[in-house]
Amino acid sequence: MGALGVPLRPHVKTCKSVEIARRMQGPDSPGITVSSLAEAEHFLEAGLVDQVYAVGIGPGKLDAVAALMARGARLAIVLDHADAARAVAAAAQAHHCRYRVLLEIDADGKRAGLNPSDPALTELARLITTSGNELAGVLTHMGGSYGCRGARALAEAAETERLAAVTAAERLREAGHACSITSVGSTPTAAFARNLNGITEVRAGTHVFMDRVMAELGVCTEDDIAISVLTEVISQRASAGEWLIDAGWTALTTDPGIGGPGFGYGRVCDAHGRPVGDLIVRATNQEHGIVAAASGRALDPNSLHIGQRLRILP
Numbered sequence: 001m002g003a004l005g006v007p008l009r010p011h012v013k014t015c016k017s018v019e020i021a022r023r024m025q026g027p028d029s030p031g032i033t034v035s036s037l038a039e040a041e042h043f044l045e046a047g048l049v050d051q052v053y054a055v056g057i058g059p060g061k062l063d064a065v066a067a068l069m070a071r072g073a074r075l076a077i078v079l080d081h082a083d084a085a086r087a088v089a090a091a092a093q094a095h096h097c098r099y100r101v102l103l104e105i106d107a108d109g110k111r112a113g114l115n116p117s118d119p120a121l122t123e124l125a126r127l128i129t130t131s132g133n134e135l136a137g138v139l140t141h142m143g144g145s146y147g148c149r150g151a152r153a154l155a156e157a158a159e160t161e162r163l164a165a166v167t168a169a170e171r172l173r174e175a176g177h178a179c180s181i182t183s184v185g186s187t188p189t190a191a192f193a194r195n196l197n198g199i200t201e202v203r204a205g206t207h208v209f210m211d212r213v214m215a216e217l218g219v220c221t222e223d224d225i226a227i228s229v230l231t232e233v234i235s236q237r238a239s240a241g242e243w244l245i246d247a248g249w250t251a252l253t254t255d256p257g258i259g260g261p262g263f264g265y266g267r268v269c270d271a272h273g274r275p276v277g278d279l280i281v282r283a284t285n286q287e288h289g290i291v292a293a294a295s296g297r298a299l300d301p302n303s304l305h306i307g308q309r310l311r312i313l314p
Helices: 019-023 036-043 059-070 082-095 120-128 144-147 151-176 188-192 212-216
Strands: 032-034 050-056 074-079 099-104 134-140 182-183 229-237 242-245 268-269 276-284 289-293 309-313
Touching: 019 082, 032 036, 036 050, 036 059, 059 074, 074 082, 074 276, 082 120, 082 188, 099 151, 120 134, 120 151, 134 151, 134 289, 144 151, 151 182, 151 188, 182 289, 188 276, 229 289
Parallel strands: 032 050, 050 074, 074 099, 099 134, 134 182
Antiparallel strands: 229 242, 229 309, 242 289, 268 276, 268 309, 276 289
């Protein structure tokens, strides 16, 4: 991001570590991005005060946000609906506080947010400012970038993301509203952005460790993945040509990411991190993972052994 002149506001939901979060921040970093109020509290206690809670705010969480602000958090919340703006207005009055609000912009029709040209954008801004709250700016996330393949497609996604945020910010300024933050971000678009004119910050977090989804997109290689789950072979399903490990969805994930058949829930490596053939974690239960061949072939009965330690690339 430094090469494009825009600071990183790292998303700390990936690392959940104060030390790593500090290392992710550059000298010009405006703060951090969180995905839960529990994260917000954890990092506030460590002195990381400037935060963006990058999930649309539920009215039931506004009391907790006010409490964090009273403890010194400079926390920005996100919304895209008039009812949410009215809830913010009521909570601000009840708590005698002033919320910082970012309007969520939909860059690609994949998730929440307003289209940059939606007339509701300026009306939402009016609701926020006339209730005495702060319109801090706009925020978007190019979720569709996870469906892109190759540098060109990802660069185009990054530009689409940038244009959506900048267009929305310009509309707000033309309507007389301050818009100091123009925030974009995902690891795929951050890696392939070529132009960030008009953007004030980039939010990304997966890049700190990388994962197989990023490798599949071409953002990194499997050798770049900096984290793995250490597990042990505990049983064999000889009739199915599979093995069991003591890492299920509580240790790995319930989300297979973007991969299709053969992608699984993790790449199986030896204890030193070297891939073991085409072995993957085919399925997970709560505490068990099922190791199989990505090709679907039955594994040789001697391919692994009970007690063998493996590393799973997420």
